[in-house]
Amino acid sequence: MTQHMDSDPPASRPARGAHSADPSLPLLLRLRRNVSAWAAERASHQIETPYSGPAAQAASDIENLIGRLYPEVWHEQLGEWWETEFRQSHNPRFPVEHCGICRAIAAHAGLHIDRTQGAE
Numbered sequence: 001m002t003q004h005m006d007s008d009p010p011a012s013r014p015a016r017g018a019h020s021a022d023p024s025l026p027l028l029l030r031l032r033r034n035v036s037a038w039a040a041e042r043a044s045h046q047i048e049t050p051y052s053g054p055a056a057q058a059a060s061d062i063e064n065l066i067g068r069l070y071p072e073v074w075h076e077q078l079g080e081w082w083e084t085e086f087r088q089s090h091n092p093r094f095p096v097e098h099c100g101i102c103r104a105i106a107a108h109a110g111l112h113i114d115r116t117q118g119a120e
């Protein structure tokens with residue numbers, strides 16, 4: 001979820017379930033999830049500025065595309081997207097297992113990431 005939403009979601013909404021058979025929707029949702037996680041990792045490690053770096057912009061673009069093509073899904077997912085982004089963000093001084101950058105740093109240093117206490 002980003003703050004770059006360039007517009008409100010479209011006003012017209014398709015009938016509920018109209019998109020359920022569209023095979024591109026699961027692909028878009030998976031793409032959004034992965035790019036958003038990538039953006040959260042990069043922002044957590046100060047590789048890019050939250051909400052304005054290229055990964056955050058890519059996540060925003062995907063969210064906007066979902067909003068245009070599937071406004072009902074956009075409305076349904078919005079809260080969860082915010083929640084997930086909040087959960088994925090972390091202080092880089094306390095490595096987390098779900099972060100690929102933390103895992104790479106720990107592996108390079110020969111450390112183990114403890115699920116509850118960070119790197120050992």
Ligand SMILES: [Zn+2]
Nearest residue numbers: 096099101102
């Ligand atoms: Zn990390």
